[in-house]
Amino acid sequence: MRNIVLLISTLAILCSCKSPEARRPISSKTGSFIDQSVARNKKLYAREKASFEKIMKANPENEYMASQNGFWYYYNTKIENDTLIKPDFGDVVNFNYNLKTLNGQTIYSKEDIKTQNYVMDKQELFSGLREGLKLMKAGETVTFMFPSQKAYGYYGDENRIGMNVPLICEVTVNAITDSKQIN
Template sequence: MFKKVILIGIVFIAVVSCAQKEARKPVSIRSGTFLKESVKRNKALIAKEEAAIQKYMDLDTVNTYLASPNGFWYFYNEKTTLETYLPKKGDTLVYAFNASRIAGATIYSNEEIGIQEYVVDKQQTIPGLRYGLQLMKKGETVTFLFPSHIAYGYHGDNKKIGTNVPIQSTITLLNIKKDNKNLETEN
């Protein structure tokens, strides 16, 4: 009798364990509202920054600003007609720049930052600087107005530039060291 009970128990467990298992339902359901609200906040922030930059440009009657397709504005302090070469991928750019608040106090001076080098599309840098340098020819000085999302963004630089700070930066492109591939295609 005991053996029959054990045998029935084993058969019962085997049948129950072979039954198809039903998938568990998720504990929490994501509605996507956080992401939607974040996008909404970011759009509002960008619109606010762009309006402030536009107001600044409207008050500046001395300079003529150009709009970049990458979402920033700029004007030439010094424009050259002697140079025609624009930086290409792999070129090393030697430049000096500063960073300040739009129409405000200097955050980093040229002296503090020193001379910088950037290899086009092969090194990390803020998007505004990356796009801006590629618009310049050797010897030119350009002032850029970068909204925070293409400057230092939400995190800032973890030093002097805080969260969501639009930046005004004057950059002088001192030299372009052409990549060997670019020298070959130029000739």
């Protein structure tokens, strides 16, 4: 009898040492929402790009360039002096800009926005303008064409700029103060 109890308890101990198994989900969700969102954004970008190409074709006097960051621009005033610096992380950029719709209607004028002092990559600024300032030197004026995802995106600015609005932005950099001079 003792052997049977010992055998049963040994089997019980061996069977109870099984590692736990992961529970399977009752239902699995697909990435259909994400797939639909990607498709919507691709269509939106294609429409905005076609609008930019139409503007560029209508204004051949401007030498448009495509940035690596997904927007287009041309120089109104270009400084050829190579000794002037472009802003780097922490530098203070003093600049003016305006925002227009693709048909040229002013959303915010330079007077509305006033002169800005921006510490590169340490303050909030919409991504297109932040990347555009990195391309400029003091004294230059550049006109940028930002697709909506590089401007104010899905939410707009919750004031005058609606959702998914591409923008034309004319920027003048007045001065760049090196971060080493500030400290």
